[in-house]
Amino acid sequence: MNSDPSYRAGHLAVIGRPNVGKSTLVNALVGARISIVSNRPQTTRHRLLGVATFPAGQLVLVDTPGLHRDQGKATASAMHRWMNRAARGAVEGVDAALLVVEAGRWDDEDGAAYELLHDSGVPVVLVVNQVDRIKDKAALLPYLARVSEGRAFASVHPVSALKRTGLDALVAAVLPLLPQQPALYDEDAITDRSQRFLAAELLREQLMRQLGAELPYATTVEIERFEEDGGLYRIGAVVWVEREGQKAIVIGKGGARLKEIGARARQQMERLFDRKVFLETWVRVRAGWSDDEAALRAFGYEEPGPGPRDSGPGKA
Known part of the structure; x- marks a missing residue:
């Protein structure tokens, strides 16, 4: 375990609507494929911890199912209700949160995810993923300004989890939000799951x-x-x-x-x-x-x- 008094470690909830690349982001930060990925919604069904260790600190990333609009008990399946409970429960006990959205898009589900995190009282970092898909890069700055207006993000980071771009800046911004404490997991750990x-x-x-x-x-x-x-x-x-x-x-x-x-x-x-x-x-x-x-x-x-x-x- 790291004994540096300036070392930081803590839990980060990774929240967002389905198919915005949360699991791809977790895998990219961890450096291993611990969260499964497909182009189908509901691929992630379980909460899973990904452990990403860096010289200055350790991120314990709580990967979650995508948040869906509540359909009500009459129409939502037990699986649907369970995944929403798992996603919402992931906010409990974390030190900060990553709200992952798709570059160029912000809809009601993104807004609901932000409100959930804002109400929890933890610092929220906006991760704008899939920026590599934006052909008109000039449109990115107005988009970032629009989604940030009136919302209390600790910081905003355009990234491509798939191409691993923008991740160093993201890690550098997130670590100061975590408590000063030794690593929570061994340096070679990548997940808590068996x-x-x-x-x-x-x-x-x-x-x-x-x-x-x-x-x-x-x-x-x-x-x-x-x-x-x-x-x-x-x-x-x-x-x-x-x-x-x-x-x-x-x-x-x-x-x-x-x-x-x-x-x-x-x-x-x-x-x-x-x-x-x-x-x-x-x-x-x-x-x-x-x-x-x-x-x-x-x-x-x-x-x-x-x-x-x-x-x-x-x-x-």
């Missing part, structure tokens, strides 16, 4: 990416077996769907689609875990799981606080 959790997420990422609009939200992943066998991890995973027809979509003709999904997920696991992985996958049906609070809890949808919460990085 390898079992990360394996499930990497498989679900491939489901989201490869199934696309065919099956956007009806799947989840449960790791039934995670065993170390010498230098090999043996992992058994179940893909849960809600209907028999969805099961057929995931498996594909002659099992080809599930085989491809599993192969790509295994490759990502091997990169992250730095060892060989033997992955077996099955597809099972549980009707209506995404609108069943008990099923969500059974599949590991819990609401952790911002501190340490499970077996820790590098453990199954």
Whole structure:
């Protein structure tokens, strides 16, 4: 642990509407793919801590599901309500927050996210992501002035998380907002989540990416077996769907689609875990799981606080 009295460390909530690049930003700051990414809304379903350690301090980033407009209990699924609770609960106990928005865009959901953070009383840093997509750079300054007017941001930072530009200035601005204290995690830590959790997420990422609009939200992943066998991890995973027809979509003709999904997920696991992985996958049906609070809890949808919460990085 760092003993420098000027060293700073603390928790940062990463908040924003869906698909603004929150997970890409967390991965870029951490320097590892701990948060899964796809172009589908609701890719991030769990709160997850990413640990980014720098010479002057340590950022513990609370990655969250995207905030959605409240639809009311009559229309919102249990999954939808759970993700909004997880996102809103992430503000509790943090030292500051990053509000991530898409460059050139500000809508009601962005405004609602700002109000949530402003009401919490923590310093709010505006992170304007995806500036690399703005063709007319001259339009960026008026946009920044417009979204900043009347809002008490601690600072404003145009960045491209995907291309890792603007991140040094962001880190330099955020660290002074954190308490002076030793690092909260070991220098080589990247997340508080277990390898079992990360394996499930990497498989679900491939489901989201490869199934696309065919099956956007009806799947989840449960790791039934995670065993170390010498230098090999043996992992058994179940893909849960809600209907028999969805099961057929995931498996594909002659099992080809599930085989491809599993192969790509295994490759990502091997990169992250730095060892060989033997992955077996099955597809099972549980009707209506995404609108069943008990099923969500059974599949590991819990609401952790911002501190340490499970077996820790590098453990199954």
